[in-house]
Amino acid sequence: MAHVVGVLALDGVVPVDLAIPCEVFDRARGADGAPFYEVRVCGEMPDVRARPFGLRVPHGLDALRAVDTLVIPGIDDPTAGVATAALAAIVQAWEAGARIASICSGAFVLAATGLLAGRRATTHWLAAPYLAERYPAIAVDPNALFVDEGRIVTSAGASAGLDMCLHLVRRDLGQAAAARSARLAVAPLDRDGGQAQFIRYEPPRCHASLAPVLEWMRANVDRPLTVAVLAARAGMSARTFARRFHEQTGTTPMQWLLLARIRRGQELLESCDASIDQVASASGFAASVTFRSRFRQVTGVSPAAYRARFNAER
Known part of the structure; x- marks a missing residue:
């Protein structure tokens, strides 16, 4: 039946x-x-x-x-x-x-x-x-x-x-x-x-006092940024900056920065033929092995697999 x-x-x-x-x-x-x-x-x-x-x-x-x-x-x-x-x-x-x-x-x-x-x-x-x-x-x-x-x-x-x-x-x-x-x-x-x-990963946005800092972070993801550097940019102590950041975005500065770097990596993998090492560096990762690991954790696939699926030129 x-x-x-x-x-x-x-x-x-x-x-x-x-x-x-x-x-x-x-x-x-x-x-x-x-x-x-x-x-x-x-x-x-x-x-x-x-x-x-x-x-x-x-x-x-x-x-x-x-x-x-x-x-x-x-x-x-x-x-x-x-x-x-x-x-x-x-x-x-x-x-x-x-x-x-x-x-x-x-x-x-x-x-x-x-x-x-x-x-x-x-x-x-x-x-x-x-x-x-x-x-x-x-x-x-x-x-x-x-x-x-x-x-x-x-x-x-x-x-x-x-x-x-x-x-x-x-x-x-x-x-x-x-x-x-x-x-x-x-x-x-x-x-x-x-x-x-x-998913195209966009870190949380805010329209409060830290918005200019977030935009600066987005434009400088390839730099070796730390909470101390970001706090100085905002004119605050590291502790105050971390607290305000969480209040306005719901996450930590480093977690926000990680998503911004993954987002940059996605953009580069979709649009250019640079090596994975070059994409890692341009996305702010000191080592490509770290980039590969973090990218897979967030997106579920390797950078190479992501490029094969979403790079229009390929």
């Missing part, structure tokens, strides 16, 4: 998020070559708006009662309220034993049901701070491509939804079937690094 996958198409659904689970699960095959999944696109209304076009949804919310896996794609406006009927249908599917997965801002729909409370979850890195603020009972991981909590799985945006669906195929059918699905999707089965590599 087929494993039924219900894909919830709410009004304002993100088309790529809707298409990914339909493609991955519809094409997956078991060891005998037979289809393993039956995909049903379900919605509250028969006609759904999906950005530049509309969709005709073949199944209503009642169909979710019989699904084994329910996938909730992202929606255009995660701040908009979700119809009570749709939330109730998700909860009913959960209570009936379904596995529930969300893609991108679909995490906001899932969060509105209360099922994510007390769990780890992720969403698109741009929306992660808002998800954490709106639902403080959720442990939001803004770096993860997807978070597997057993019967509840959440993923980041767009291509991370593909990573998650391939992961679910691997859970259900094993490594070989997941590898076949990945080849059909022309995608890697496992990606190194998380969402961190896609």
Whole structure:
């Protein structure tokens, strides 16, 4: 008997998020070559708006009662309220034993049901701070491509939804079937690094008395800066400067400087062919080994891997 996958198409659904689970699960095959999944696109209304076009949804919310896996794609406006009927249908599917997965801002729909409370979850890195603020009972991981909590799985945006669906195929059918699905999707089965590599790191800004010092720090990240040097620049004692800095930025001078240096490193890796040693020096790191270590800690990938993915010239 087929494993039924219900894909919830709410009004304002993100088309790529809707298409990914339909493609991955519809094409997956078991060891005998037979289809393993039956995909049903379900919605509250028969006609759904999906950005530049509309969709005709073949199944209503009642169909979710019989699904084994329910996938909730992202929606255009995660701040908009979700119809009570749709939330109730998700909860009913959960209570009936379904596995529930969300893609991108679909995490906001899932969060509105209360099922994510007390769990780890992720969403698109741009929306992660808002998800954490709106639902403080959720442990939001803004770096993860997807978070597997057993019967509840959440993923980041767009291509991370593909990573998650391939992961679910691997859970259900094993490594070989997941590898076949990945080849059909022309995608890697496992990606190194998380969402961190896609974030352009900007240290905190402030509009108070230290703003000129922060701008000077940003312009001079390649210099050997210390708290004493920065305090002198601000005309304060080191202790007063450190206290004021934390009050106005929420972080320490050295942590702020580290993010500014990583940001400079990202810019250089994206835009020029200088060696990693030269990028390290221009970003304020005395040794390239330190730059490589700090860069990986912050972004999740090595400087070389980052350049290979984001340098337009290459």
